[in-house]
Amino acid sequence: MATSDATLRAGEIKKALLEQIDHYHEDLRMEEVGEVLEVRDGVARIWGLSSAVANEMLEIESSETGELVTALALNLEEDNIGAVVMGDYLVLKEGDTVRRTGRVLEVPVGPAFLGRVVSPLGEPLDGRGSIKAAGTMIVDRKAPGIVYRQPVKEPLQTGLKAIDSMIPIGRGQRELIIGDRRTGKTAIAIDTIINQRGGDVVCVYVAVGQKASTVASVVARLEEEGAMDYTIVVTANASDPATLQYIAPYAGCAMAEYFMYKEGRHTLVIYDDLSKQADAYREISLILRRPPGREAYPGDVFYLHSRLLERAAKLSEDPDVIKAHGEIEKPGGSLTALPIIQTQAGDVSAYIPTNVISITDGQIFLENDLFYSGVRPAVNAGISVSRVGGSAQIKAMKKVAGRLRLDLAQFRELEAFAQFGSDLDAATQRQLSRGERTVEILKQAQYAPLPVEDQVMVIFAVTQGFLDDVEVNRIQSWESSFLEFMHTAHKGVGEAIRDEKVMSEETEKELRSAIEQHKRMFRTESAGPAVAAGA
DSSP: OHHHHHHHHHHHHHHHHHHHHHTOOOOOOOOOEEEEEEEETTEEEEESOTTOOTTEEEEEEOTTTOOEEEEEEEEEOSSOEEEEESSOGGGOOTTOEEEEEEEEOEEEESGGGTTOEEOTTSOBOSSSOOOOOSEEEESSOOOOOGGGBOOOOSBOOOSOHHHHHHSOOBTTOBOEEEESTTSSHHHHHHHHHHHTTTSSEEEEEEEESOOHHHHHHHHHHHHHTTOGGGEEEEEEOTTSOHHHHHHHHHHHHHHHHHHHHHHOOEEEEEEETHHHHHHHHHHHHHHTTOOBOGGGOBTTHHHHHHHHHTTOEEBOSOHHHHHTTSSOOSTTOEEEEEEEEEOSTTOTTSHHHHHHHHHSSEEEEEOHHHHHTTOSSOBOTTTOEESSGGGGSOHHHHHHSTTHHHHHHHHHHHHHHHTTOOOOOHHHHHHHHHHHHHHHHHOOOTTOOOOHHHHHHHHHHHHTTTTTTSOGGGHHHHHHHHHHHHHHHOHHHHHHHHHHOSOOHHHHHHHHHHHHHHHHHHHHHHHTHHHHHHO
16 A cells, blocks of 8 residues: 555656756746946946947946946947946946846837927936836837838928028928038027927927927927927036947937837927037047047948938828838838037038038028127028938928028128129129118018918018018018008908918919009008108
């Protein structure tokens, strides 16, 4: 009996063991662990992670505090890794444990980020609690190929007459805003964001190396104008580590790409500014002991900006083409990039400005002299250009503003010539007179973008000579009263231009009649009580 009990027990044990072996599903996991050799100036030298890949996120465990600090593997050398720390590197020291995450750098994304101010790592900075992300996107993503793109043909209105008429920007374009400090570069970008109110464009404003107070004032203005509802602000302030300033534009681009790839929406990203990103990258590269090149920038500083700006695109609307990409879920989206570059004393031939000019589809050059003489936005129409051109304009604007740029350039030349005080013939005087009024009509107050139909009506008036007999110092008041008159008495003209996007013969006839009618009223108002008394 004892023998049979032992046999039975052994058989049960064997059966139980076999069942356990069959149902043993625990994954065997091998972990590669390294250690910190040294930490200085935000860069950690790491030994032991021979399988790490470029741009991989590493986790360093502080032996002092126990907290996990994220680092980004940038230098893959023969016997060690140079990783930049994206947090407080002062808590780290030699011998701390480092683990691979197996993931390249990514950032949380989703609709919940709209209206929020976040760090380049997606952490909220506005004190309004955590953000529920819809997923993550790789920060340094490869740009979509030519097959998945379509030509830039749809306008992205800035609301600024000088830009929409002469240097138009299209959805999917990369248009550089360049000029010295304090010439209104950020003002153009903010006006463009405000002008998207009520539209279908998601905006991302990336502030790199700015003062925290400056970013706060921009956010306050956007909130005041109701623009934060469709805007994400990504900020790496001047006091933040160079690493965060380096990845901020890529993170902002990834947040915009979520809306373009996953929802098929139109997006606008403003990089303010890439000069400071290049400086941060130079700082990181020198600490990593990469060889310095021209102006101490590393040799791949061109690639730094080209791989960022190439991600701007107007995606194909063909679902079959998009399906072949894999990551793009909805067709027809776009990402428009407005990078900002700061020059020194107007020198556009410096290293970083020439690099970015060669990458973008045109540039808006802002000039000191124009800014301080009261021409704002201070756009120099001579060297500003849009390589997309009329494709990014509605037909009505293309029709009325066709000669505007050329006329303005000729006026600038004549103006310089006329300063010598020579006797000028009547035709030249007329051209100078028209040019003065054109310059005056293109002036625009900050935070006051105009709808495209209003721009078309105003530019039509000046190019057709209706303002030739209006005094230059009265042009601004004429414009405001004219637009008010059109909105009340001739509302249909603006609606026709906005809806049809063309200037039909009937619309043009009605517009001419309305301008003449308003001029008579304006002349009577300008004359004042004396005319009334004489009557």
